[in-house]
Amino acid sequence: MTRHExxxxxxxxxxxxxLTRTKMxxxxxxxxxxxxxxxxxxxxxxxxxxxxxxxxxxVRLAVRAALAxxxxxxxxxxxxxxxxxxxxxxxxxxxxxxDEPLATGGYIEIEEPRKRIRIRRLHIEEDAGKSMHAGDxxxxxxxxxxxxxxxxxxxxxxxxxxxxxSPEEARQYLEKLQRILQFARVSDVKMEEGSMRVDCNxxxxxxxxxxxxxxCELKNLSSFRAVVKALSYEFERQVGLLEKGEKVVxxxxxxxxSKEVTAVLRAKETSEDYRYFPDPDLPRLELxxxxxxxxxxxxxxxxxxxxxxxxxxxxxxxYDANVLTSSPxxxxxxxxxxxxxxxxxxASNWIMGDLLGYMKAKGIPYEKIPLEPRSLxxxxxxxxxxxxxxxxxxxxxVKMIETGKDPRTIVKExxxxxxxxxxxxxxxxxxxxxxxxxxxxxIKAGKEKAIAFLVGQVMKMTKGKANPAKVNIILKxxxxx
Amino acid sequence: MEIWEMSTKEILSLLKSREITxxxxxxxxxxxxxxxxxxxxxxxxxxxxxxxxxxxxxxxxLIRGEDPGILSGLPCALKDNLALKGARCTCASxxxxxxxxxxxxxxxxxxxxxxxxxxxxxxMDEFAMGSSxxxxxxxxxxxxxxxxxxxxxxxxxxxxxxxxxxxxxALGSDTGGSIRQPASFTGTYGLxxxxxxxxxxGLVAFASSLDQIGPFGQSVWDCALLLEAxxxxxxxxxxxxxxxxxxxxxxxxxxxxxxxxxxPGEFLGFGIDPDVREGFExxxxxxxxxxxxxxxxxxxxxxxxxxxxxxxxxxxxSSNLARFDGVRYGFRASAPNLESMYQKTRGExxxxxxxxxxMLGTFALSAGYYDAYYLRAARIRTLIRRDFENAFEKxxxxxxxxxxTAAFKLGEKIEDPISMYLADVLTVPVNLAGLPAxxxxxxxxxTGEKGKELPWGLQIIGKPFAETTVLQVGNALEQEIGKEIxxxxxxxxxxxxxxxxxxxxx
Ligand SMILES: [Zn+2]
Numbered sequence: 001m002t003r004h005e006x007x008x009x010x011x012x013x014x015x016x017x018x019l020t021r022t023k024m025x026x027x028x029x030x031x032x033x034x035x036x037x038x039x040x041x042x043x044x045x046x047x048x049x050x051x052x053x054x055x056x057x058x059v060r061l062a063v064r065a066a067l068a069x070x071x072x073x074x075x076x077x078x079x080x081x082x083x084x085x086x087x088x089x090x091x092x093x094x095x096x097x098x099d100e101p102l103a104t105g106g107y108i109e110i111e112e113p114r115k116r117i118r119i120r121r122l123h124i125e126e127d128a129g130k131s132m133h134a135g136d137x138x139x140x141x142x143x144x145x146x147x148x149x150x151x152x153x154x155x156x157x158x159x160x161x162x163x164x165x166s167p168e169e170a171r172q173y174l175e176k177l178q179r180i181l182q183f184a185r186v187s188d189v190k191m192e193e194g195s196m197r198v199d200c201n202x203x204x205x206x207x208x209x210x211x212x213x214x215x216c217e218l219k220n221l222s223s224f225r226a227v228v229k230a231l232s233y234e235f236e237r238q239v240g241l242l243e244k245g246e247k248v249v250x251x252x253x254x255x256x257x258s259k260e261v262t263a264v265l266r267a268k269e270t271s272e273d274y275r276y277f278p279d280p281d282l283p284r285l286e287l288x289x290x291x292x293x294x295x296x297x298x299x300x301x302x303x304x305x306x307x308x309x310x311x312x313x314x315x316x317x318x319y320d321a322n323v324l325t326s327s328p329x330x331x332x333x334x335x336x337x338x339x340x341x342x343x344x345x346x347a348s349n350w351i352m353g354d355l356l357g358y359m360k361a362k363g364i365p366y367e368k369i370p371l372e373p374r375s376l377x378x379x380x381x382x383x384x385x386x387x388x389x390x391x392x393x394x395x396x397x398v399k400m401i402e403t404g405k406d407p408r409t410i411v412k413e414x415x416x417x418x419x420x421x422x423x424x425x426x427x428x429x430x431x432x433x434x435x436x437x438x439x440x441x442x443i444k445a446g447k448e449k450a451i452a453f454l455v456g457q458v459m460k461m462t463k464g465k466a467n468p469a470k471v472n473i474i475l476k477x478x479x480x481x
Numbered sequence: 482m483e484i485w486e487m488s489t490k491e492i493l494s495l496l497k498s499r500e501i502t503x504x505x506x507x508x509x510x511x512x513x514x515x516x517x518x519x520x521x522x523x524x525x526x527x528x529x530x531x532x533x534x535x536x537x538x539x540x541x542x543l544i545r546g547e548d549p550g551i552l553s554g555l556p557c558a559l560k561d562n563l564a565l566k567g568a569r570c571t572c573a574s575x576x577x578x579x580x581x582x583x584x585x586x587x588x589x590x591x592x593x594x595x596x597x598x599x600x601x602x603x604x605m606d607e608f609a610m611g612s613s614x615x616x617x618x619x620x621x622x623x624x625x626x627x628x629x630x631x632x633x634x635x636x637x638x639x640x641x642x643x644x645x646x647x648x649x650x651a652l653g654s655d656t657g658g659s660i661r662q663p664a665s666f667t668g669t670y671g672l673x674x675x676x677x678x679x680x681x682x683g684l685v686a687f688a689s690s691l692d693q694i695g696p697f698g699q700s701v702w703d704c705a706l707l708l709e710a711x712x713x714x715x716x717x718x719x720x721x722x723x724x725x726x727x728x729x730x731x732x733x734x735x736x737x738x739x740x741x742x743x744x745p746g747e748f749l750g751f752g753i754d755p756d757v758r759e760g761f762e763x764x765x766x767x768x769x770x771x772x773x774x775x776x777x778x779x780x781x782x783x784x785x786x787x788x789x790x791x792x793x794x795x796x797x798x799s800s801n802l803a804r805f806d807g808v809r810y811g812f813r814a815s816a817p818n819l820e821s822m823y824q825k826t827r828g829e830x831x832x833x834x835x836x837x838x839x840m841l842g843t844f845a846l847s848a849g850y851y852d853a854y855y856l857r858a859a860r861i862r863t864l865i866r867r868d869f870e871n872a873f874e875k876x877x878x879x880x881x882x883x884x885x886t887a888a889f890k891l892g893e894k895i896e897d898p899i900s901m902y903l904a905d906v907l908t909v910p911v912n913l914a915g916l917p918a919x920x921x922x923x924x925x926x927x928t929g930e931k932g933k934e935l936p937w938g939l940q941i942i943g944k945p946f947a948e949t950t951v952l953q954v955g956n957a958l959e960q961e962i963g964k965e966i967x968x969x970x971x972x973x974x975x976x977x978x979x980x981x982x983x984x985x986x987x
Contacts, residue, residue: 081800093803280720
């Protein structure tokens, strides 16, 4: 069999930090980047005698995430303890939800191919602290340090069914998930900052088989790119094994970013038994139907809804709508422009072209748009009114971003108004004709295309301020007379 | 009469009328501690400087005419599994030998607010696991009635301190009888409140679904007073009840006429000492004479309670004690790598009984055994709770001896865990059902060789949150039989002082 005769089954487990101000079971701040061990208290340090108390806001956000992912919210769920030893786990157990999770049975729709990826469950848990090793890892380090600022930060874990069939589908699922959670204002969902973490379960089987293959779990995936690469690597590896008549072993493999391979961690746990049991410190999590309804009714507009609004109500191409919904800030920016009177497609062109181009070049993230919608809309008005040319507008946009000035001020200060008065333009045109006798001859001999060269010369002499349409008319007029 | 010999009620009224000062009260107890603590060893640490500062503060308030709270300078001892900010909290374990609590338990904060003066931290079985206080890493506490016997456990230090006159009041914790059983062994009053009435925040957890903090005192009134100070909803404990706390001391007087008391036959089937049984029958007669309708009843699932408890409690403990790993605080054994650091720290830091229970619990929660052990135990627990509910449809209280026997000898059961566990056979079911229960001294049995008299306790079990009823029954009975008991306590305390006089200081 060749590799084309195998298919992958990919399931993803995604951990996402919730956007609460305080931790899951205490009132310490969740702020990222503070000095180590400053946002801590007896509860999140697991000091003897301390007890957890659930954060209502975290439950709200988790329910919102569940609804945004089309899950069934269970009105009664339970907190369990997952027991294991690790230095950054201060209680020796993590409070999680095991056999009675907050939500079950949702899905996400991806585009290429258009299909539904089912979500098995979504549950709440607390994050652990962060270890830093003076060495490669905890066994090789001469010492390790632990920062408990992250300990107790609320997480949701979203577990998909093994419905993805290619690394590309996995990437789409993750991007979509990221966008939905961003638009639902549930999480920052940043893989770089660790507010989104992805583990993959991947197996291969001959196409058409209905028996699942032996899955491996992939960890240490720090970007979508890493997910795609690791999955592709794993596909080749597992197919390779099967082709050689060997068996795939169920194991946890780490993605090695520098070598671009997956590898088994040195034989650590014999078998992981987390000894889950109901946390006796926490009563069941009981939600009222009214609470869930309230969360549903206050749900922010989600990307799919926005895309269809852009396509159906504003007549934007689907491509544009997808780009504009790549971050909530971008969609908000676009909506504001339209609200201020911009023609949607024109605004979209400028945003997708020059604005995002500038941001990309400068490495500015999509959620930090360095421009006021009003400025862009004013600039579009100036173009429409013929005050500035589209070419000049490109420079003005950059100046607006870099100086924070509004477009009228920039135009005035730098004298960038388009030159449309015919007398001034005629004078320049005459000069250009005088300077380029040979070109004029060519045109008179019928090579009309050369007019563009003369227009260009006029633009050059006016530093781009000439109204090109008028220049064209005047030129034709002078050359034929 | 020395201040420490007075009843708590008397001391409090003298304090309130400013005939004595909190500092004088404290001095009297510190003096008593110097006198008999070397014999009894109830304390792990006496917090003399801190206590003096607190007493001075209360006196200053009293002088200014301010209200220092309902305890108004009364000294109180704390079991060493309760967090008192700035004081060591060892749980009588080597693993926490030098751990200083950086915060106050809720009950401690509440006692501070009511003007309590903390005498010190009392000895206990390590992490509250035991029934004799012999499992303390720092040596056993002796029973003031007979220094060759155990004071019970796990709150043996608190019980012995109150019994010996080294504290008028003390707090303990009760997971399977750890307040009531030592109260019974030492002739003191001890109350285990309804699960959820007193916040567990700051109590180092043994078995979270069973643990409750409760008072020790020299009378029912003492228990009511201390309970009043610590009871009530606490947002820091998600299992704490939102029921309004109650002024228990103001509702102690009540006629028992017409009250229905049940005596579960199963409770009398656990190898009860014939003398205890005889004393118990006598108490039932006294109660009948007082107008109580006493009837025998049945709780069919009771014989399974001890087994159930010894699955649930160790399971929870195995997880609760996982945090003692040598990483952040407490004892850490030196070792070449992480894995062996864990093993050596926990192997050397925990005592034998604690290790035994961690292993039991770890086993019961393991994949493949969970259903057969933990889950089944949780189901039986529900049945036991239902049994109690049924009984309480007919009765206002249930009665039994607190323990099958009076205090046993030091070393007598330490090598035989099962017989040690049986000491809690009558108290454990109450924790499984989360009910309130009082143990009060109800009589004496004479022990063999020296003819010494040892107290035994009566257990009064109530409906959930019916502490008032339990205390009322106890109070009425105390008024009937308390005088004789108090006389014997006075004699015991004098004997203790004399013993001290003839023994060399160690
Ligand atoms: Zn905290």
